[in-house]
Amino acid sequence: MTTSRTAPFPPVVSRAQLGPLGVPIGSPGQCKAVYPLLGKPGYLFKEYRPTQLKPADPLRLDRLVRLPGQMTTADRELLEQSVSWPVARVVEGATTVGVVIPTAPRQVYAKIVDAYGEAADVPLVLTHLASQDDQLARKGLAAPSLAQRLTLCGGLIDVGDLFERHSLVYGDWGYKNIFWSAERLSVYFIDTDACSFGPQPWVESYGFEDLQTRQGQMVDTYTDRFRCAIAVAACLTGDRNQHKAMGALGGLMHDERVQRIAPVLRCIVEARSRTTRPAIAEVRGALRGTTQGTTLSAGPLSSTIVGWDPVEPPPRRKPAPPRRSPPARSSPRPPTEPTVPIPPARVYGGSAPSSAPTRSSTGSAPSLQAAGGAGETRQPLPPLTRGESAIAAAVGLFLLGVLIGIILLIIHFV
Structure with missing residues (x-):
């Protein structure tokens, strides 16, 4: 193959100067088509699509065309033997329409x-x-x-x-x-x-x-x-x-x-x-063998490669926030309610404690299944809350008032 130094083209050539074109070859890919130059065996015209180039691309292509002339002899020979390097930019008027490239050996x-x-x-x-x-x-x-x-x-x-x-x-x-x-x-x-x-x-x-x-x-x-x-x-x-x-x-x-x-x-x-x-x-x-290269302190080569797995790892779940402990008190407050013993934790259907009762097979209501069976000792009921106590007191006063009213009516009519 020939390099851009000896290619039979100026760095910028008009499409008309290319001469007759052969039948398009290969798969065009991103370009519009690739034609053999019938008058210049060993070269191809790679035609670009109208929207393929950006405004700065003609200058970039000119730099690529000139680059082999700035290389050492060894680099130019490597480029000639191993790369289909552009040898000329093709124009129609002021518009870049493609490049001339060597054919593959x-x-x-x-x-x-x-x-x-x-x-x-x-x-x-x-x-x-x-x-x-x-x-x-x-x-x-x-x-x-x-x-x-x-x-x-x-x-x-x-x-x-x-x-x-x-x-x-x-x-x-x-x-x-x-x-x-x-x-x-x-x-x-x-x-x-x-x-x-x-x-x-x-x-x-x-x-x-x-x-x-x-x-x-x-x-x-x-x-x-x-x-x-x-x-x-x-x-x-x-x-x-x-x-x-x-x-x-x-x-x-x-x-x-x-x-x-x-x-x-x-x-x-x-x-x-x-x-x-x-x-x-x-x-x-x-x-x-001219350098030792770079070595790793890691173990033998593995198929587990860090940082490039094409399969995304699953997202990490955020850990649950730690429970806050109650603030320390300088002196114990007197209890506002009677203290009731807390019943021991029950075991639902197994040996480990659970935070909720199990639902019955009918799904109608939860049924408590204690590990101790039918002979389990009943535990005292839990104390009423402040709200429940207030409601109970109000209901009691209301019933007491109704009872007093009935007694007064009886006395009045008798």
């Missing part, structure tokens, strides 16, 4: 058997790499060995580190946005024209859910670190479930390279603060 294509048993020549994506051996066999693909998976993951890490060193946020770490070659054991990133210099608006990446970057939050370098770590764990273990992939790393510890990178991946995924996630360069150094 031929070696990322393979014959894959679909659900109907028919083989088709399609790009290998990370969805295939992050699959178990039996799943790959059903698609007619040879299962890569652990050594091959480590080489492919090294490509993921190298590109992730390249982006981070140049202050780029990729954001869209999707399993279908990265191709790989079983022949050359290489990777190829697409949709990189959406890269930003610094944080960018929320980008959904299915399978890369990060609880520390909630939906609606800005996606940044710390998000990219998390998503890169999950991609590496999934492709090493053949499992796209975050929990299972992180836990399955423990079963690959017979390889010293896994021994070196697994603790760093765990640090990234388990970090309680997103800003403390180790840089992708640490994963790269650990894989190459």
